[in-house]
Amino acid sequence: DIVLTQSPALAVSLGQRATISCRASQSVSLSRYNFMHWYQQKPGQQPKLLIYRASNLASGIPARFSGSGSGTEFTLTINPVQADDIATYYCQQNRESPWTFGGGTKLELK
Amino acid sequence: QVTLKESGPGILQPSQTLSLTCTFSGFSLSTYGMGVGWIRQPSGKGLEWLANIWWDDDKYYNPSLKNRLTISKDTSNNQAFLKITNVDTADTATYYCARIGANLYYFDYWGQGVMVTVSS
Numbered sequence: 001d002i003v004l005t006q007s008p009a010l011a012v013s014l015g016q017r018a019t020i021s022c023r024a025s026q027s028v029s030l031s032r033y034n035f036m037h038w039y040q041q042k043p044g045q046q047p048k049l050l051i052y053r054a055s056n057l058a059s060g061i062p063a064r065f066s067g068s069g070s071g072t073e074f075t076l077t078i079n080p081v082q083a084d085d086i087a088t089y090y091c092q093q094n095r096e097s098p099w100t101f102g103g104g105t106k107l108e109l110k
Numbered sequence: 111q112v113t114l115k116e117s118g119p120g121i122l123q124p125s126q127t128l129s130l131t132c133t134f135s136g137f138s139l140s141t142y143g144m145g146v147g148w149i150r151q152p153s154g155k156g157l158e159w160l161a162n163i164w165w166d167d168d169k170y171y172n173p174s175l176k177n178r179l180t181i182s183k184d185t186s187n188n189q190a191f192l193k194i195t196n197v198d199t200a201d202t203a204t205y206y207c208a209r210i211g212a213n214l215y216y217f218d219y220w221g222q223g224v225m226v227t228v229s230s
């Protein structure tokens with residue numbers, strides 16, 4: 001199985017940049033495609049798609065969210081962080097079955 | 111608009127079979143490339159992918175649950191189902207169904223989730 005590793009938590013100040021990383025145990029890229037996606041989950045809610053295929057903004061997601069990376073290293077950036085962005089963020093790969101999720105990074109306020 | 115809603119028994123006893131239903135609208139599971147997946151989340155923990163079913167009835171399962179999972183669909187009634195046999199307390203979680211958009215291979219819409227407790 002492809003293991004996705006995320007830092008458990010990240011503390012940021014409002015208005016600053018947040019950089020959340022996801023490292024895969026093997027490449028999740030093939031040709032020009034990156035099979036890595038990002039979801040946001042607020043307490044008591046279902047996850048919501050933010051970024052698909054590493055760098056594509058999902059419909060309705062504000063432009064302060066962006067994604068980058070390839071191979072085994074991926075990053076979700078929020079700039080600037082707003083109060084509504086306090087949530088847990090998960091990466092997910094579908095390069096291989098079983099599809100796997102990272103453990104999640106909880107974004108907290110400093 | 112796309113919506114999904116999960117339903118389940120709420121509580122069941124160890125060794126029983128868990129049956130979950132996902133009722134959706136705004137898309138059809140007979141559309142080429144479309145899929146529905148099931149994902150679960152124990153309270154306070156991360157997400158675990160369980161299974162996907164595709165428009166052509168192709169099915170994929172998480173091997174970590176060995177042979178306990180069965181996914182199926184009723185296209186005419188816009189429903190997908192998941193059965194988990196021989197449950198134990200480790201299966202206590204919120205269970206989500208989510209749409210996999212046509213040829214997209216990621217979860218673009220999620221249901222609100224249904225909480226399932228396994229307890230004697």
